[in-house]
Amino acid sequence: MSSLSLQKKSYSALWFVIVSVLLILHNQVFFPAAVDAKSNVYIVYMGERQHGNLDLITDGHHGMLSEVLGSDEASVESMVYSYKHGFSGFAAKLTEAQAQMFAELPDVVQVIPNRLHKLQTTRSWDYLGLPLDSPTSLLHETKMGDGTIIGLLDTGIWPESEVFSEKGLGPIPSRWNGVCESGELFHGAKACNRKLIGARYLIKGLEAEIGQPFNTTENPDYLSPRDWLGHGTHTSTIAGGSSVHNVSYNGLGLGTVRGGAPRARLAMYKVCWNLYGGVCADADIFKGIDEAIHDGVDVLSLSISSDIPLFSHVDQHDGISIASFHAVVRGIPVVSAAGNSGPSAETVSNTAPWIITVAASTMDRLFATHITLGNNQTITGEAVYLGKDTGFTNLAYPEVSDLLAPRYCESLLPNDTFAAGNVVLCFTSDSSHIAAESVKKAGGLGVIVASNVKNDLSSCSQNFPCIQVSNEIGARILDYIRSTRHPQVRLSPSRTHLGNPVPTKVASFSSRGPSSIAPAILKPDIAGPGFQILGAEPSFVPTSTKYYLMSGTSMATPHVSGAVALLRALNREWSPAAIKSAIVTTAWTTDPSGEPVFAEGQPMKLADPFDFGGGILNPNGAGNPGLVYDMGKDDYILYLCAMGYNNSAIAKVTGRPTSCPCNRPSILDVNLPSITIPNLQYSVSLTRSVTNVGAVDSEYNAVIDPPPGVNIKLEPDGLVFNSKIRTITFRVMVSSARRVSTGFSFGSLAWSDGEHAVRIPISVRSDFTIP
Numbered sequence: 001m002s003s004l005s006l007q008k009k010s011y012s013a014l015w016f017v018i019v020s021v022l023l024i025l026h027n028q029v030f031f032p033a034a035v036d037a038k039s040n041v042y043i044v045y046m047g048e049r050q051h052g053n054l055d056l057i058t059d060g061h062h063g064m065l066s067e068v069l070g071s072d073e074a075s076v077e078s079m080v081y082s083y084k085h086g087f088s089g090f091a092a093k094l095t096e097a098q099a100q101m102f103a104e105l106p107d108v109v110q111v112i113p114n115r116l117h118k119l120q121t122t123r124s125w126d127y128l129g130l131p132l133d134s135p136t137s138l139l140h141e142t143k144m145g146d147g148t149i150i151g152l153l154d155t156g157i158w159p160e161s162e163v164f165s166e167k168g169l170g171p172i173p174s175r176w177n178g179v180c181e182s183g184e185l186f187h188g189a190k191a192c193n194r195k196l197i198g199a200r201y202l203i204k205g206l207e208a209e210i211g212q213p214f215n216t217t218e219n220p221d222y223l224s225p226r227d228w229l230g231h232g233t234h235t236s237t238i239a240g241g242s243s244v245h246n247v248s249y250n251g252l253g254l255g256t257v258r259g260g261a262p263r264a265r266l267a268m269y270k271v272c273w274n275l276y277g278g279v280c281a282d283a284d285i286f287k288g289i290d291e292a293i294h295d296g297v298d299v300l301s302l303s304i305s306s307d308i309p310l311f312s313h314v315d316q317h318d319g320i321s322i323a324s325f326h327a328v329v330r331g332i333p334v335v336s337a338a339g340n341s342g343p344s345a346e347t348v349s350n351t352a353p354w355i356i357t358v359a360a361s362t363m364d365r366l367f368a369t370h371i372t373l374g375n376n377q378t379i380t381g382e383a384v385y386l387g388k389d390t391g392f393t394n395l396a397y398p399e400v401s402d403l404l405a406p407r408y409c410e411s412l413l414p415n416d417t418f419a420a421g422n423v424v425l426c427f428t429s430d431s432s433h434i435a436a437e438s439v440k441k442a443g444g445l446g447v448i449v450a451s452n453v454k455n456d457l458s459s460c461s462q463n464f465p466c467i468q469v470s471n472e473i474g475a476r477i478l479d480y481i482r483s484t485r486h487p488q489v490r491l492s493p494s495r496t497h498l499g500n501p502v503p504t505k506v507a508s509f510s511s512r513g514p515s516s517i518a519p520a521i522l523k524p525d526i527a528g529p530g531f532q533i534l535g536a537e538p539s540f541v542p543t544s545t546k547y548y549l550m551s552g553t554s555m556a557t558p559h560v561s562g563a564v565a566l567l568r569a570l571n572r573e574w575s576p577a578a579i580k581s582a583i584v585t586t587a588w589t590t591d592p593s594g595e596p597v598f599a600e601g602q603p604m605k606l607a608d609p610f611d612f613g614g615g616i617l618n619p620n621g622a623g624n625p626g627l628v629y630d631m632g633k634d635d636y637i638l639y640l641c642a643m644g645y646n647n648s649a650i651a652k653v654t655g656r657p658t659s660c661p662c663n664r665p666s667i668l669d670v671n672l673p674s675i676t677i678p679n680l681q682y683s684v685s686l687t688r689s690v691t692n693v694g695a696v697d698s699e700y701n702a703v704i705d706p707p708p709g710v711n712i713k714l715e716p717d718g719l720v721f722n723s724k725i726r727t728i729t730f731r732v733m734v735s736s737a738r739r740v741s742t743g744f745s746f747g748s749l750a751w752s753d754g755e756h757a758v759r760i761p762i763s764v765r766s767d768f769t770i771p
Helices: 003-025 054-069 072-078 096-103 204-210 231-240 282-295 319-328 405-411 432-441 471-483 553-570 576-585 633-642 647-654
Strands: 039-045 079-083 089-095 110-113 116-119 149-154 196-201 244-249 252-257 265-270 279-281 299-302 334-337 355-361 365-373 378-382 393-396 423-427 446-450 466-469 488-491 495-498 526-529 533-536 547-550 675-680 683-692 698-705 710-715 718-721 727-736 744-752 757-766
Touching (some): 039 096, 039 282, 054 072, 072 089, 079 282, 089 096, 089 204, 089 282, 096 110, 110 319, 116 282, 149 231, 149 553, 204 279, 231 265, 231 533, 231 547, 231 553, 244 533, 252 365, 252 495, 252 533, 252 547, 265 282, 282 319, 299 319, 299 553, 319 334, 319 355, 355 553, 355 576, 365 466, 365 471, 378 471, 393 471, 405 423, 405 432, 423 471, 432 446, 446 471, 466 471, 526 553, 576 757, 675 683, 675 727, 710 744, 710 757
Parallel strands (some): 149 265, 196 265, 299 334, 334 355, 355 526, 393 423, 423 446, 446 466, 675 757
Antiparallel strands (some): 039 089, 039 110, 079 089, 244 252, 365 378, 365 488, 365 495, 378 466, 393 488, 533 547, 683 727, 698 744, 744 757
């Protein structure tokens, strides 16, 4: 008998002993689960793998299942995935009792329910300072990201799109270990090329959760890496699409579509499917990240987020957070969406400190639509109206109670006479396209939607005027209606307007901080363009539109992923934390024209760190940050200790013995490029360390902008680097100038050497209610 066979038998026997002892200790006599017991998919997460024998890892997983379920046959039937590349664990169909049994086994870190996650560009890269024709930008310094590999977990990809052309690209990087998997209408050998170098599809976790094979008749999709929903094709365009000139959305936004790293290679992991509008199962996400680690990606981009996190246990049960940890400690930055649940506070998802969490902003492009009132006053709204000039026509407003007005237009019925023959002004708290469809069905000729919550314009019909204005402008139009007996309006087709005075704002839908899980960890980290972004989409028929406008933190995320790919190409030795620090500390806190950034909502306000983290993505600045707040595995262990994880669990997660200090460390000391103090009483002291990545001999002085009512002192307040001193630790003393509880207030700390301003945001809330 081979030594490998002996290993397998001894491994299985060991698990039999462990499980048997646990059953005896719990006074249980084991019988296989009854056939009518409810089973769901659970992820049995075992932390860092203990060795590199992949077959033996999988055999061990089956051995565990066999002992708990009673037979090898039951194990094979139950098993969904074995995770063995980046970490150890498996997904399986289990009853609640069986899941609890696994949770009590000594080698299991966590048993995680298989949650379902939601899916959450011609101008944007020029706006971010990376025009194609600039010889001095980060884009050209990195040869447009040539050689880097961006992995995307999404809805698949449409490989025939021009943005995935391999023209001008060299050989596939030799370190690539991935595959191009064939499936429905997707022949791997033909679909992939030197641009799209890998594609997989992962659906077993979703199918096991719903208890049946995925029905593509009821829910149209392709059982292959091919994209049906268009989301993955769009995000791939933004992150690393090749340049395609003279692209527009039916004439709007004309320019060159390309990704942030146009010469990067792409690998698609299809983990999201056309069910309930687009869902992604934790078990499939785990497998996608596990395979991506094996395949050799340089960056992982996940335009995926969960529902609003309301409880602290989400951190332990969050598949994205746990799986991404293993990517990050292997040097792979993970970029993920903050979510689309804004503008309410504490709605941000993907809150682990090792993830780069992305909010969505608008940019300096406006699809301007002129609204001319009967008194010849012209107002500019936003729309993607491609029809003819309406000429002057009647303008109406539903004079109903204030309580009914925000929903009146949405509730119009086709036989309502109010809208017929009129352009209707609506104040709404809902989506613009719902109001537009209701007015259109009721015989209206157009709709002006007043709201401070901006919606995706492309959801409205292109040939039916559906124009968005702010509540303030809506009030001006209403004053006109009420001041004249026969109000009239003329609506003009939309035109593209670029640059100043179009202001940058944090989009209303973008999820906001603080984190509900760990309020001392600032989230989101950064904001990128995520409103009305033009990208490729599936072309189901030759005459279909090849490019489409989409909005969301899903679109903002690949902007940051593309910038991260450029930074990986520039500095292969930088850690994911160093890259994150470079992005956060160099971000714009005003828009590129120097105007302040506001956050959309009710009411609109100046943006603060809970809206956009460090600020708006500044790729060129991130390429030369001066100093970085670096972190490695030891820093993440500090975070896990501070969050209350025990030594055994941390040791399994990290793959090495761990002993947390007797006195729990402060989460405030995690070396993040931000300082967030959610409950300051009197005073607190914390530390940060910075590493010099600029000129060897450098001197930096502190520039402190304390939050109102807060005093800040530094020791030391100057930093001197040379060939022997590359990293310096400094202490930050924070005290409250007021002895009253307050909401959060905001400031910043910057280290300046005359060339760099290494700025981190500071958020402080005084709380004197705690005994």
